[in-house]
Amino acid sequence: MKKKKEVYGQVKKGVDRGLIALGIILMLGAVLLGTDFRNEVGTVVGVALSPLTSVLPMVMLILVLSVITGLYSALIQKYTMDWSLMHRIQEKMKRFQAEYKEAQNAGNKQKLAKLEEERAKMMSEQGAIMKQQIKPMMYITVVTLPIFYWIYLQVDANPSTILLPVLGERSLVQGVMGFFQYWIVWYILCSLMMSQVIRKVLDVGGR
Secondary structure, three states: OHHHHHHHHHHHHHHHHHHHHHHHHHHHHHHHOOHHHHHHHHHHHHHHHHHHHHOOOHHHHHHHHHHHHHHHHHHHHHHHOOHHHHHHHHHHHHHHHHHHHHHHHHOOHHHHHHHHHHHHHHHHHHHHHHHHHHHHHHHHHHHHHHHHHHHHHHHHHOOOEEEEOOOEEEEOOOEEEOOEEHHHHHHHHHHHHHHHHHHHHHOOOOO
């Protein structure tokens, strides 16, 4: 039994490292290698996703994909992060900030000196939260970035439109601000809205 646990632990650690490495490659690849890398990844993902374009219009497909990525992200965060620890540290930080502000307003130098000693420990605990957030972020990147790259290819190759309140009909590839195109704005809006609903249903981060 102990040997099985050790083997399982080693396999899990290897998978973790592999996914984190893949997430980093997907992020840095687009930055360092540019459009060619993004297009290659998007083309590979297209083998699975492209048939969906004959079933759904691009606007609806982006909505569906935002639901899928939102669900995946919520599940990853729910089961890879220690939310009770995070809430404890956040509450501790709030109390620390309140005490520090009170000591500052009162001009209590002795209290401030004591709190400054505690600050280093608080920073260490904040670092623990950041470490917890890095792993799920890499896991999420492994799925969301390839999908994002594929959408980028698809809307460029097959231009379609979206009907917006006030603005009327707009091309998905039309620029809104800088490199932001309407399809990116639509994807972000869908992701934000659906993620909030999914996180609430799954009680992600709940107390």
